[in-house]
Amino acid sequence: MKKWVGFSLSLVLLASMLAGCAANKTSEGNHNKKADGEKVSLKFSIWGNDTHKQMYDAMIEKYKVDHPNIDVEIMTIPATDYQQKLSVMMASKTSPDVMWMMERAIPQFLGAGQLADLSSLKSDAAYKFDDLYPSTLDLLTKDGSIYGIPFSTPPNMIYYNQSLFESKGLKTPKELYGEGKWTYDEMVKAAEAIAEPEQGLFGVNLIRPNGWTTSWIESLQTLVWAFDADYFSEDGKTFTLNSKEGEQAIQFFSDAMFKSRIHPKPGDQTTFETGKIAMQQELFSYMGKAKAITDFKWDIAPMPSGAGGQGVTLGYAGYVVTEGSPHQAEAIELVKYLTNQENMAITSQFFVPSRQSVLESETFLNQGPSPESVKTAVLEQIAKGKVRQAFTNFQKIDEKMKIGFDSIYTQSATVSEFLKSLEKDITPVLNP
Amino acid sequence: MTTYTARANRRNNWYGYLFISPMMLGFLCFLAGPIIYAFALSFTDYSLLHPASFVGLDNYVQLVGKDPLFWKTVGNTLYFSAGLIPLNLILALSLALLLNQKLPGTGLFRTAIFTPVVTSIVVWAIVWKYVFATDAGLLNQILGYFGMQGPAWLYDTALVMPVVIVVSVLKKVGMNMVIFLAALQDVPKMYYEAATIDGASKWRQFQSITLPMIAPSIFLTLIITLIGSLKVFSQIIVMTEGGPGTSTYVLVYYIYQLAYKVFDIGYASAVAFVLFFLVLVLTLVQWKFRKRWVHHEQ
Incomplete structure (x- = not known):
């Protein structure tokens, strides 16, 4: 008797499995038919x-x-x-x-x-x-x-918090640009006047939201170009950031984070919408979010210029x-x-x-x-x-660059040490 | 008589096979098959963009001799396990001992501690990423309230792994706690009564009664937690992406990185097999030593 129960149960199980498979097949068949038709x-x-x-x-x-x-x-x-x-x-x-x-x-x-x-x-x-x-x-x-x-x-640009500039009586980036004086030095001056890092108020943020891990390509290309440096040679075979200009660019960024502290530190997630960032590097596509801001006045301005021009990235x-x-x-x-x-x-x-x-x-x-x-x-x-340089093996390059830049973010290497070791690590990847 | 039993046995076996067939089919198609395929791939040079070519043991030679990042990754994984397992087991056992008493609100606490186990690990990791964010993070804001400047938790090579360990322990400790609770409730009360009459202290009772009686559960949780810790991935990819630098590169993250970021699938399969053997060896070692310290087992 028991055996019969067991046997019939297994049959039911098997049948339902088969039925399941069959059902799948028919529905797939229908789908294909539709696609073949109109x-x-x-x-x-x-x-x-x-x-x-x-x-x-x-x-x-x-x-x-x-x-x-x-x-x-x-x-x-x-x-x-x-x-x-x-x-x-x-x-x-x-x-x-x-x-x-x-x-x-x-x-x-x-x-x-x-x-x-x-x-x-x-x-x-x-x-x-x-x-x-x-x-x-x-x-x-x-x-x-x-x-x-x-x-x-x-093109990338600066979204700035106009209310913060006005409250300090500073000239806005747009006004400075109009006068032809919108430079990285001026940007630092304005940022230092506004920033209160203890209160979580920052002068400038070059990193786009959630962009710390992809920072080197997404956020810092402009800075590197503006300092008249570049990551790689035209043909993409040589690492060229290990130069005087490259060192200045990275040093500038490091100092902004850790010395003058006008820039949020690595891993920070503060966004422009909170009103805690005076100047934010962003793209046009951020406009939708910016337009939703109601608690302060804001405007947009071009990127500031350095020794190598503005270095605008598209x-x-x-x-x-x-x-x-x-x-x-x-x-x-x-x-x-x-x-x-x-x-x-x-x-x-x-x-x-x-x-x-x-x-x-x-x-x-x-x-x-x-x-x-x-x-x-x-x-x-x-x-x-x-437009930024493109590579067929971008993913590999990206990985090495990320790991390298982290030594700046964790302050585990000086800028010149970082550039040297990155050059050593990245050169084989550039010449596969 | 014997032939009859044999036939009956065979028929019974048949039922058994029938019953486990859905599970076995799934296992063969979706687990055993891919594992064998991955093993074959580990002897090839294969990127998704080009067909595979056989390279013999090259991948394994490269991995042992020429890839410092691989050894860093193994080290990080062991660091994670070594940090996670004791913390997890001790915390789980302490919580179980505390919540095994009949106090008001124990039900609430048990639920609260178990809830993270059923929460999605991705959601859990994202929330903690914000908690540990550098300046605007919840933790650093609280510290700031007391006039302290919190560190960049996830951007400090020394701090990041401990942070990930703590986040992982908080997520998983509830599971082990429940296992311990069940084991504790299975310990017959009479042993404690006898010990009390003999004048044994609470600590002595814990050492000589509780621990030996729940040893099988400790063994079980140890193996589960160990294997789980070697497979850590989600919290790493969400919270740190292996960074800063390579300080949280763990084996599964490295495999993912190799296979799906740089498309070095052959090499990734080789690393995956090293992980497979690592888990196997550690489990076998534990199994061998089990006899030494698990006395009470049904």
Whole structure:
């Protein structure tokens, strides 16, 4: 009797397992059928935040009116994991159809032939390809073909807390820039006048939020350029920061943190919105958050200049399509839609547009605190800005640089020791 | 007669296999398979961007002889384990002894101490990252209130590992405490009564009755905590990303770093196998010495 119970129970178990498998199969079958038919489901990956996603959702709603068979699913992947996650997805052939791509990731994917050729967009008269700034296309061009459309080329800038400057009776960065006196020396002077490190009030913060681990490339490139130094040689084979200028740049940063203490210390998470930072290095895309600030007045100004000029860095992001995606044609259509004049005007609330007609429009000038601030801090800077150097093995370089910079942050080495040991560690990685 | 039993046994075995088959299938497909595959990969040079090529023992040679970071990583992992295990077990046992008494509010305390165990480790680590943030962090603000300038907890090579250890202990101590509580409640009361009549002190009772009686539980928690500590990853990636420098590079973080950041999958598999053997050897050693100090085992 007992045995019978046992046996029938096992049968039930086995049957339910089989049923489970079978059910899976049928649902998968249905899915495939749909894709083969008219319904197309595209995946679109971004590293942005929820407000960006909402913006795209609204755009896609509109797109569906003319393209009822297209479904777009937006995937958000954090910027710090973005390149790595997409590399894995590419290898396992599960990558999204349309992707945001950052400048440092482009050589890897373009070099591996994983990006689709979008040159067909050039020939479409209605798309107005010529409206895109040619300089912004360089990174995504290979052998005369276009492999992506840039949508965001923001220069970095200083967001400053105007109320703090006024309360101390100081000239603001914007005024100083207007007088041609906006330099790193002046920035330090203003920061020293404002900072009260014991109260958690800081003069200047070059590190972007949550950016301590990626600081060398994300936040300090401008400083290094402004001191007339650079991390690497043009060909990317030599480490060049170990120079007098490089040492000055890093010493400047170290002193700001540990000596004059006008800069938050490593690991600090204070944000500009709290009003505890007088000057914050940030990108245009921070505007959305800045606009939500109500308890103090703020404005934007260009980066200060040093011996090597302002060293403005251009952020860079473009849309690319996966080579070999089963819905490549639909994906290219979507990129075309997202980068047309009308939609780039919409995305310009967060992203500095690559279309001349949009960049120079009233709409864009009104995206900032005031049209003339946007003019000085954004439009005038783009021409001076440089895009950061890109490497096919960026991840390895990044790792070594991070580990090296930590010796400055933990004060476990002097600046010249740090530069020497970093040179030793990074040179083999630059010459694989 | 014997043939009958044998047949019955065989049939019974059949039921048994049937019952464990879902678990075994899952184990074979998702655990044993990948482990064997990873072992094979550890003899190749494989990045996701290029196909694998066989390199023999090169990865292991590199790892033992030419990779100082690997040895640093092993050292860090052992440091983490050596810091975590005693702290965790002693704290768990003390809490269990305290909360084993019938006092008002013990239920509340037990729940409070156990809650972190069921909290997501990522959430836990993010919260503590903010607590230990340099200037605006909760801890340093409290210290500032008393006129003290707190250090940069997570940006100090000497402090960062102890901080991670403490955060990990607070997360996991509840589990061991519950195991100890259960063991303590299983110790028959009569032994204590007899000891009290003999005039044994509380400490003597703890030494001679409690400890031997709960030795199997101590052994269990020791092994679980040891293996868990060698696999530490989430709190590291959230709180420190291996930094500052390489001072919190632990084995699993290093494997992740090699496999998914720089795509050196072959080499990462080799490191993973070193970890596998490390866990195996430590567990075997403990198992061997178990007889010496676990006297009371059912």
